[in-house]
Amino acid sequence: MSVLYNLMDGFEGALTLMNLMWIIAGAVLGTLIGILPGLGNPAATLAILLPLTLRLPPATGLIMMAGIYHGAKFAGATTAILLNIPTETSSVVLCYDGHELAKQGRAGAAMGMSAISGFIASTIGVIGLTFAAPLAAKIAIDFGPPEFAMLMVFGLLLVVSMAGKSPIKGLISMLFGLLVACVGVDIFTGSERFTFGSINLYDGIEFLILTLGLFAISEVLINTGKKMKEAKPMDTPKRFRDYLPTWDDLRRSRLAILLGSIVGFFIGALPGGGSTIASFVSYALVKNTSKHPEKFGTGAIEGVAGPEAANNSESGGTMIPLLSLGLPGSASTTVMLAALLLYGIQPGPLLFTSHPEIVWPVIASLYLGTIVLLVLNLPMIPVWVQILRIPYWLLYPIILLLAVVGAYSVRGSIFDVWLLMGFSAFGYMMRRLEIPAAPMLMAFVLGPEAESSIRQSLMLSNNRLSIFIERPISAGIVAAILLLIAFAVYSRTKHRRRAMSAY
Amino acid sequence: MMKSKTLRPLALMSSIAFLAFSLVACDKQENAAIPNNVQMVVDTGPGGGSDLFAREIVKIAQQAHVLDQNWPVLSKPQGGGLAAMNFLNEHANDPNYISAFTSKWVSTGFTAGNKAATTVDKLTVIAMLADEQQLVAVPAKSPYNTFADFIADAKKHPGQLVQVGGAYQSVDNLAALQIQKNTGTSWKYLSFADGGPRITALLRGDAQMMIGAQNDFSEQVAAGQLKIIGVLSSDRNKKFPNVSTLIEQGVPMNGVPDELQFRGIAAPPGVKPETIAWYQNIFSKLVKSPEWEKYMAEEGDRTQYVTGDALKQKMSSYTTDIKQLVTLLKEKN
Numbered sequence: 125m126s127v128l129y130n131l132m133d134g135f136e137g138a139l140t141l142m143n144l145m146w147i148i149a150g151a152v153l154g155t156l157i158g159i160l161p162g163l164g165n166p167a168a169t170l171a172i173l174l175p176l177t178l179r180l181p182p183a184t185g186l187i188m189m190a191g192i193y194h195g196a197k198f199a200g201a202t203t204a205i206l207l208n209i210p211t212e213t214s215s216v217v218l219c220y221d222g223h224e225l226a227k228q229g230r231a232g233a234a235m236g237m238s239a240i241s242g243f244i245a246s247t248i249g250v251i252g253l254t255f256a257a258p259l260a261a262k263i264a265i266d267f268g269p270p271e272f273a274m275l276m277v278f279g280l281l282l283v284v285s286m287a288g289k290s291p292i293k294g295l296i297s298m299l300f301g302l303l304v305a306c307v308g309v310d311i312f313t314g315s316e317r318f319t320f321g322s323i324n325l326y327d328g329i330e331f332l333i334l335t336l337g338l339f340a341i342s343e344v345l346i347n348t349g350k351k352m353k354e355a356k357p358m359d360t361p362k363r364f365r366d367y368l369p370t371w372d373d374l375r376r377s378r379l380a381i382l383l384g385s386i387v388g389f390f391i392g393a394l395p396g397g398g399s400t401i402a403s404f405v406s407y408a409l410v411k412n413t414s415k416h417p418e419k420f421g422t423g424a425i426e427g428v429a430g431p432e433a434a435n436n437s438e439s440g441g442t443m444i445p446l447l448s449l450g451l452p453g454s455a456s457t458t459v460m461l462a463a464l465l466l467y468g469i470q471p472g473p474l475l476f477t478s479h480p481e482i483v484w485p486v487i488a489s490l491y492l493g494t495i496v497l498l499v500l501n502l503p504m505i506p507v508w509v510q511i512l513r514i515p516y517w518l519l520y521p522i523i524l525l526l527a528v529v530g531a532y533s534v535r536g537s538i539f540d541v542w543l544l545m546g547f548s549a550f551g552y553m554m555r556r557l558e559i560p561a562a563p564m565l566m567a568f569v570l571g572p573e574a575e576s577s578i579r580q581s582l583m584l585s586n587n588r589l590s591i592f593i594e595r596p597i598s599a600g601i602v603a604a605i606l607l608l609i610a611f612a613v614y615s616r617t618k619h620r621r622r623a624m625s626a627y
Numbered sequence: 628m629m630k631s632k633t634l635r636p637l638a639l640m641s642s643i644a645f646l647a648f649s650l651v652a653c654d655k656q657e658n659a660a661i662p663n664n665v666q667m668v669v670d671t672g673p674g675g676g677s678d679l680f681a682r683e684i685v686k687i688a689q690q691a692h693v694l695d696q697n698w699p700v701l702s703k704p705q706g707g708g709l710a711a712m713n714f715l716n717e718h719a720n721d722p723n724y725i726s727a728f729t730s731k732w733v734s735t736g737f738t739a740g741n742k743a744a745t746t747v748d749k750l751t752v753i754a755m756l757a758d759e760q761q762l763v764a765v766p767a768k769s770p771y772n773t774f775a776d777f778i779a780d781a782k783k784h785p786g787q788l789v790q791v792g793g794a795y796q797s798v799d800n801l802a803a804l805q806i807q808k809n810t811g812t813s814w815k816y817l818s819f820a821d822g823g824p825r826i827t828a829l830l831r832g833d834a835q836m837m838i839g840a841q842n843d844f845s846e847q848v849a850a851g852q853l854k855i856i857g858v859l860s861s862d863r864n865k866k867f868p869n870v871s872t873l874i875e876q877g878v879p880m881n882g883v884p885d886e887l888q889f890r891g892i893a894a895p896p897g898v899k900p901e902t903i904a905w906y907q908n909i910f911s912k913l914v915k916s917p918e919w920e921k922y923m924a925e926e927g928d929r930t931q932y933v934t935g936d937a938l939k940q941k942m943s944s945y946t947t948d949i950k951q952l953v954t955l956l957k958e959k960n
């Protein structure tokens with residue numbers, strides 16, 4: 125019960141007027157960053173704000189940073205749903221169903237669902253952080269290269285399975301993603317791969333460049349071929365009630381939210397886990413346990429609820445390795461670690477006992493932050509949906525502008541802007557050939573992690589493949605993969621048989 | 628009439644794009660000798676080692692009242708120093724860019740396959756600031772109590788033990804390769820891009836040993852999860868005074884530079900002597916401040932303020948050592 129006392133103390137520390145103000149400031153700023161890719165990713169913004177944060181007391185500074193991190197996640201869904209542009213790796217999955225819903229005039233429902241499931245999930249995540257941190261930290265340590273390798277293989281299998289109508293085209297797209305992911309200097313041998321001697325390519329290609337090219341600009345390009353006057357903006361609902369998900373939506377998504385929250389929390393707790401794989405695994409789980417897997421990809425509300433839940437409960441999970449091991453799990457938490465260090469606080473296994481006056485207010489502020497975000501986001505949905513009403517001749521130049529500025533701002537490199545142009549042309553070509561871009565993006569994110577963990581595992585085992593089934597957690601994931609494949613095959617053949625017998 | 632209507636959106640689109648490009652191009656160049664708008668270039672992203680070091684320098688210099696401006700930190704992480712060095716080289720003669728560099732830049736210059744890459748000797752090295760002592764850590768329940776124990780076990784199990792670390796050309800791997808050569812042993816080097824998984828690999832037992840800085844380990848040591856079994860430099864570590872150095876343990880260290888990992892300040896090529904003097908004035912005051920002393924103690928670093936001819940001497944002897952180690956690395960591959 126001492127946890128509850130500590131949490132109460134934490135609320136006492138967090139509930140000052142100044143802290144509340146900074147929570148709201150952080151949430152608003154994070155929301156803006158999530159919506160405008162031109163402002164850069166959350167990690168970069170956190171870094172820019174570091175000097176400002178350091179002028180605040182430690183707990184307040186961290187509270188604001190957590191607000192930004194949370195806010196950007198909450199809002200990352202907005203651009204994916206409305207414009208089909210994922211500005212964060214974790215919102216790629218939302219393009220499958222979220223944008224489809226928007227096309228059907230249900231943008232408000234999709235956004236409302238993402239806000240509500242995000243709220244429930246981040247609350248579950250923070251509760252998990254409060255009570256299960258020591259346990260999750262222990263499991264996180266047991267997660268080594270073979271376990272990660274199998275998790276990533278799992279993820280890549282899902283990429284293919286979700287390709288939509290043509291699995292071959294999905295596979296082609298995925299292979300492009302793996303190829304682009306290879307660019308850079310290999311840390312195992314120091315050899316250069318596909319760098320063409322350019323130092324700009326030594327650290328590989330940035331996610332934002334790829335996503336802005338493949339999704340944002342190529343979308344603009346493909347539409348310039350149409351007559352702009354004839355192309356009508358998407359439908360937007362007329363009544364406020366239509367901006368919210370219906371009771372039926374919520375009922376259908378119950379299980380998806382729960383599954384997503386649990387998956388997101390545990391994957392977030394792994395150092396190096398990340399929200400991308402969390403949102404992706406959750407989508408696949410929700411799809412494969414659904415009674416109507418065929419509806420996914422055509423605008424299923426569960427396809428928004430599940431991954432958004434995972435994405436948001438991950439932020440509770442990701443604080444576990446940071447606060448209890450001193451090991452950051454993502455780019456944003458690395459900056460938070462930097463802030464702690466600059467405050468003169470060394471995070472580590474002793475942080476909870478040595479600096480309770482910082483840890484508990486921060487955890488309490490996460491509870492408050494999710495409430496602030498829900499209150500902030502729900503009434504704003506009708507406003508954001510108005511983006512869909514902007515005529516294309518005005519919307520497209522704005523997208524182009526934001527994309528170029530966004531690409532430049534990631535590393536402050538004009539080379540990246542040229543790279544953006546290249547990927548835009550590539551994305552245009554893919555659209556013309558009807559090759560989906562999402563598998564390429566997913567493979568790009570998962571590929572490097574998959575490659576390095578497979579190589580690390582084989583090095584540890586002297587190239588024996590048995591390492592993947594000798595270790596219990598790894599063997600468990602292998603079993604889960606096989607089970608899921610079997611289940612997917614079974615449910616699909618059953619479905620097909622039923623369809624056949626109906627004739 | 629119809630035509631101009633379709634052209635209008637196009638014109639708007641292109642004018643906005645033009646505006647974006649011109650905003651990006653607004654990067655003024657001034658070449659006076661006295662810096663007035665300093666930016667610090669680092670080779671890591673936000674939260675990385677050099678990024679933190681640069682931010683600490685600015686913070687401490689402001690606290691100690693030797694600096695009243697704010698120096699923003701500019702991240703050029705590509706290629707572990709190569710992009711940052713190239714950036715400085717492109718801004719030759721510009722007094723407003725300096726870099727918090729590490730000794731890693733010397734080795735990246737040699738391991739890079741790129742012949743056009745800038746190397747440290749092309750830059751103006753202004754000062755060496757600190758030497759970051761390298762320690763050897765093992766899990767707390769490990770049977771090794773000294774690094775000599777580890778070497779003895781490595782002799783019994785050639786090619787079986789695992790050292791965990793970062794990129795393959797990083798200094799901890801270079802030093803380990805030289806020690807393997809000196810002692811006739813061999814072990815594996817497991818690479819992780821991020822720091823977190825390195826420590827968990829030790830805790831999980833996937834790796835038996837890691838070479839790193841004091842702050843990579845101090846919290847885990849305090850929590851009773853790791854222990855320190857050796858120091859790579861000739862002096863003992865102040866925080867762990869009971870841990871003997873590798874030399875004391877009788878491990879042959881010839882070929883391994885004593886200051887394996889140091890940090891310093893470099894400027895673009897061709898900056899004027901007045902510029903160098905201006906910076907040295909700030910840094911010489913900085914390293915004497917009590918705030919700096921405190922920071923060095925926390926980090927487990929030694930202040931090593933070296934400038935002028937002594938610096939040239941140090942850089943060239945370090946470069947010779949590293950050249951040798953890189954040859955060793957290439958032989959192994």
